[in-house]
Amino acid sequence: MQPMDSDHDPLFRYTFSVYSHDQVYYDDAYAGDDDGVDVDEATDDSNVLINRANSTSEKSYLILKEDDLLRRQEEDITKVFSVLSITRDSACMILLRYNWSVSNVHEAWFEDEAKVRALVGLLEVDPAVKFPKSGDQIVDCGICFESISKRDTATCGCDHIFCKTCWKAYVCTSIDDGPGCLTLRCPEPSCAAAVGPDMVNVLAPDNKKKRYARFLLSSYIESNKKIKWCPGPGCDYAVEFDDDFEAGNYDVSCLCKYTFCWKCMEDAHRPLGCETVAKWVLKNTTEAENTNWILAYTKPCPKCKRSIEKNHGCMHMTCRPPCGYEFCWLCLGPYLGHDGRACNRYTNSQKGGELPEAEQQRELAKKAIQRYTHYYERWAANEKSRKQALSDMNKIENTDLKTLSTNYCQPETQLQFILDAWLQIVECRRVLKWTYAYGYYIPKKEEAKKSFFEYVQGEAESGLERLHLCAEKELQSYITNEESEATEDNFNNFRVKLAGLTSVTRSYFENLVRALENGLSEVDDHGSDPGGSSTKVRGRARGGESSSLGGGDGAKRVRMLMRLGMDDGVGGESSGGDYLDDDDDYED
Amino acid sequence: MVDFSRVQKELQECNRDINVSGISVNPKSDNLTNLIGTIPGPTGTPYEGGTFKIDIDLPDGYPFEPPKMKFATKVWHPNISSQSGAICLDILKDQWSPALTLKTALLSIQALLSAPEPDDPQDAVVAQQYLKDYQTFASTARYWTESFAKTSSLGVEEKVQKLVEMGFPEALVRSTLEVVGGDENMALEKLCSG
Structure with missing residues (x-):
């Protein structure tokens, strides 16, 4: 103070x-x-x-918790399946394909239902056929090639039969692989039938189901232009920003205490504009390492002030031409008359000599770095x-x-x-x-x-x-x-x-x-x-x-x-x- | 863990119709995770007559993860690295499905030999040559097939020696052999006429 x-x-x-x-x-x-x-x-x-x-x-802006987000998502799903008279899961899959736009789904569906179904890979079958409850008929699984009875198999509603064990591994591998699992299709390469949340819920263990649900929610948020996840580490909140707001202030303070700019997703940066921040951040990433390294590992030549790194050899340094100054690395004193033992004694800091005028340009460059370093x-x-x-x-x-x-x-x-x-x-x-x-x-x-x-x-x-x-x-x-x-x-x-x-x-x-x-x-x-x-x-x-x-x-x-x-x-x-x-x- | 029971079945299935497809898969050692596949060069291509060996590594997640495949035989092809043998093929990456098998993957590689995709290259040098100078590409590919993919025929050195003994200068013999893709008779014809 x-x-x-x-x-x-x-x-x-x-x-x-x-x-x-x-x-x-x-x-x-x-x-x-x-x-x-x-x-x-x-x-x-x-x-x-x-x-x-x-x-x-x-x-x-409005901070949205996971529950709020899920509720909104569910509302949209409900809007679709109640109007289209299809199952909730089918509605979910269609919405996914249409970037969660309820109006686009309605429009496309009533224009050409078959086209929408083909696009999504939604077969018009009773969901019950996907998991046959009975039947002793023996069939071959298309993945493990084992013979199994039909009641241990599942399908997407198409003709390609796989055993439940293989299905589980197929679904889990895909969920582990990332959000691509949301558009998973039948394992048969030529078949476009979709694997939807209904099948995931039956086939995947709880932790994978959770991950799948998370991807589903993320896709909902990412396709909504007004909502973004808070980029704070470990934060699960999302932020809805009012687009009409035109005061130029995009700083958002999340409930997790993280503050960020909604526009560029950098740390909150008022009073600076996003462009200046981008410039500064870029400068830092390209120069920070250099600057820090120079500060940490080099000494300036006592005469021309150019930064010098000593990577091997004795303490007798000769600066590069045109300077050519010879000095001791340890005490930075002139080597002329330095007998090798002259600088072992502890003394107060040395005085900086005057700069020769000839080194102006170098000096300018150095000053630019010094200036940047000062602010950085x-x-x-x-x-x-x-x-x-x-x-x-x-x-x-x-x-x-x-x-x-x-x-x-x-x-x-x-x-x-x-x-x-x-x-x-x-x-x-x-x-x-x-x-x-x-x-x-x-x-x-x-x-x-x-x-x-x-x-x-x-x-x-x-x-x-x-x-x-x-x-x-x-x-x-x-x-x-x-x-x-x-x-x-x-x-x-x-x-x-x-x-x-x-x-x-x-x-x-x-x-x-x-x-x-x-x-x-x-x-x-x-x-x-x-x-x-x-x-x-x-x-x-x-x-x-x-x-x-x-x-x-x-x-x-x-x-x-x-x-x-x-x-x-x-x-x-x-x-x-x-x-x-x-x-x-x-x-x- | 690799599903070894499936791999066993695949090997049996694949080697059953080896006479038809010419494609075989065999374990490299006792270990069923390292295999060697062989495919014949498709007819009507610069790879015709060659037999190409492919290194196959099965990852733990096989068949739910794609097998790792690369050419063990050197090959001159826009989608295959001339250095490492790495293959640029979608079904070996994101388009893999557990309903595919080692044999179908090898068939796809064979199809890739017939129909290169120079717009999605693995080896940029080869792809450039394929697009700009197809003739040179074809003869280089033939020469590589001749040199590396034909174990039964004479090696390049033997052919050179044979032609040199006939009285042609060695440098000319080598360049001519390369131009005609290593075909000994064609080279002789060319040498005599030129």
Whole structure:
């Protein structure tokens, strides 16, 4: 956590005031009554508000559990078999062939039933003939060539008889092989009769039946353009997304806590667009290995800075022409006058020599790698931190909440604010991660935008650190309950502080995301706006801070900061619309 | 586990009409999972007169999984690797069905020899040659059949020696033999006329 110096940092002062405002809000609500009931309300209230704030972005999708999916699938199957007067299994097979479109099935069936039957491999036979119940007649199985009595055989309703043992192996092999089992046909190569769910249910053992049903459900989902499986590891939920939703926000947060972009199926990546993310991910896969390898296994030539890998030989290194510098691999000092024992002594770090001008081009290439590495390292570190936060949160949810609940005699539902804080940390880490890819792609010539971006990113980072520290370290002292300060009163203060920090950080990040999605358009506008002075005035008037700032840049900051920090989250009223309205104000 | 009782039946069945089909399957050793199949080169093709050996490995899931087959005899064919003998044939992959047998699979391979599918090649070099210069393809295939698939006839070296003894230069003899697909008499005719 960075020490905060509010005198020199307008944003901090601003957010701080928001924070204090929050505190007042909570304090008021809390101080209103001591009997805990109102505390409940205050906390619940904030939860509701949080939910409301989130709900604007959640309306566009629906998380579907397996039961929901099965119910929908069953409804479609029922629609088909009740209209077509066929068995449920036949309906299922036809739907499979027609990508689960009920209307297409109806249309095709009533146009030419025979054609549909041929296409699917559905014979018009009594399902009972598939498994002869009686008959001592001896027949030859077409697979094992053994002679067996007819009652031990089965068919698809065609003339090709196989024993049940071979049928079982045939069906199981096919199910093991993958979703192709859904279109399994009679083993006789020339026969197109289909093997449907009815036969699988009789012939396959339970575990294979389950797998088959899973494939059936998957095919249902994959043919539905509005539903996709959550790509989270081990997650069984599916997400239905409303196509008409056109706000450009495809981020989905599954019940398994995995967040992803519904459009490109990458990790959720607001404020970046799918294209930029694809570019970045591709760059990472092609360059990450190289970059990491270079970092780990090479040293730069002390003179020309080119990366050198030493794969064999003695410590006497000679850099490749045109450099030709001779140096010691261990101490990177010049080899001239190095007697082989000169560098065994431990010394403080060496000084880097000055670069010869002749190596400019190499230097540029190296800088490009360094630049990429800078962003990549931070991108990767935030991702790592996000994963860690996720697992910390799970630990807290599963064990620590119980401890706290006992220590402070509060039901776990009242401790929701802790999980809210952690959820926010996870989300912020995610956003922060993508801001590094964002920063990497800011064009070099847009200096103003870049420095402003870096400023708000830095603020976001330190704001998040503040929250993370509070949720991690301070919480720990209440969990261990060792320090004398871990009293109930202090815990309630902690609640207020953490909830406040959560809400401030949330609104800061929400606004940050919106601003980045707009491409930090304010910077563009005012960078080229000669009449920007009026803005400055407004900025001053609104922010009331500009006396400590000199020049237009400072005014811009105040304006932006106001936007980033202004919505206090507790109100939960902030929306993109308001934001845009503000924008108009400023641009007039 | 391989269904050995079925494999036994298959071997009996297959070798019963060996005189008609010319196709045989025999165990490589005592182990019924490694077998050797033989097919005669189809008449009217560059493979005519040759006898092609095919290595057969039965996977544990046989007959519910396809047998693994590859040519043990070198063969020049667009759908068969000239290096490894690997065969590109659908029924040996996704189109396999347990109702098929080793014999039907070998029959399919024999049919593949008669009707190559250069658009779905295993050996790109051969396929290119087949499409662009069929004559050269046919004579190379014949030469390979002659050289590798005919155990009874004279080996290439013996033919070369015989023709060289007649007074033709060795390099010319070799190239001529290759052009006519290894046929000794045709080569002699060509050498005399040219």
